[in-house]
Amino acid sequence: MRGTAASRDWRPVLEGRDLSFIHPRADEPAVCRVSLSVSPGRLLAVVGPNGAGKTTLLKLLSGSLTPQDGGVTLDDRALSDLGDRERALAIAVVPQSESSPFPVTVREMVGMGRYAHLGPWERSGDRDRAVVDDAMARCAVAEFAERHLGELSGGERQRARIARALAQEAPVLLLDEPTAGLDLRYRMELFHLLRELRAAGLGVLVITHDLNLAARFADRLLLLDRGRARARGTPDGMLSRESLEAVYDWPLRVVPHPGPGSDTGAPQTVPLRRDDP
């Protein structure tokens, strides 16, 4: 089970085909016939209005929910055939929120990312500690390592949770609104971190409400609306005024990012005020 050098180069494709899911007692499916793949070295952003099925889609891809129709595969294996630890070594997830009645320190929290790497009686070794230190450094929480989560700001806590997912060393990373509660600087830092991970060969899926950062950082976007894939493709091709206005039901304009920077020209969404002519 220990991550070997060979397995650290493992770059699987996580693929969902025709995924459908209806919550118990719901009338409409939360997700309806959506296909997508999270490929190594790619950053995929899933966008869409509240209640569009983004979180349900992430839970289907991570194995937390089982689709009623369609299937999820990791390379050629069905996700449901993987054991719990095996799955966690392949896919790391940062869910939207969590709480605990028992306070822990940042170091303990990030150390939990090593769970799948260690047997029940195995003590964490030098490598585990090095991975945890590295994950804390990358998420800029190393200076709070010994503080309790409850003493940190919302943004710092969020970064500690992302550090825990990095400590998992999984080749696929799924994040559910990781920028919620982060200020301008840390939102930028986070998307830069996702770009770095993508460059290192990870397959990254991020759910976000920030259309503008998604357009500047993601390779591809998937626009969900009422459980269905409404549009998909590169940011340039897909973020059009027509599709966004239809999905969000709000007047807006799409303008090119003025620059400077390598992402000059990326489509930026500007919602209009209702009282404007």
Next chain:
Amino acid sequence: MTHTPRRLALLALVVVAAGALSVSFGASGLGPADLWRFFLGEADPTTRSILLQLRLPRAALAALVGGALGLCGCTFQALLRNPLAEPYVLGVSGGAAVGAVAVVVTGIGLRLPWSLPLGAFAGALAAMALVLAVARRASPGRMDTRVLILSGVIIGAFFNAVILLLLSIADVESFRSAIFWMMGNLSGADWGSTGLLALLLVPAALAVFSLARAFNVLSRGEEVAFYLGASVQRVKLTAYLAASLMVAAAVAAGGVIGFVGLIVPHAVRLAWGNDHRLLLPASFLAGTAFLLLADTVARLVLAPAELPTGVVTAVAGVPFFVALLLRGGRR
């Protein structure tokens, strides 16, 4: 984590000291000097037999029951993600009490020597099976924590009613001994019951210790634990079975001794944090030391008569815990 071995060694020293204290004092007036002579092999036969037949098995039983209750409290808190959970929260004590009281009231207890602990053990196991069956039936495939607590509380309340029913038809003598058992006391200690308890305790405690890291990730919620690679349902079921078995055995041996399972893990949490790799063994050792001391007090205060140990744990434990809370709040 680097402090773990040192802290556990410190606690082990406290346990040894508490054990020595417990064995040194008692109704017969033997003191620490006699204990020392016993260890040097120079004690007279009476001293030897008092130590070997009375004090040592009693200290060993107090140690095991205290350790089991501390460990179970910690386990139920992790399992139910609730810092107020204690070993008896899921109706286990109620079931044990029904078994024990039934044995006493029907008079079986006077005729068969082992029937009271066996009745308590059977009652505890029956309660646990019933609670688990209801919880699994009501939340198929996932053993919902809230359903588990609710069914435990409800079934516990039912058992309490059954106990009152049994007591109301009991004669004065069995009423008295049933009440005395329910207050928790270790006066029935002998090597047989202690050995049996140890036999059950060791595998169950090992099973719980092996879940320490799983409890850590489970404390962040079941969804997070799943993403981190924990087999959530298997962990919950193992923890439930192992802890319930330990509580059943502890109650059968020592009656219903409250507060240890609630206070001891909390004291350890407040002092050393919530990493279960330290918390679980530390709760076991601290429970051991706490009950050794409480039982020593129970034997001495009214000597040659005895207080029920459960009374001492509550009277001594509550102020101690309040002091800890106040200190923790100021930090």
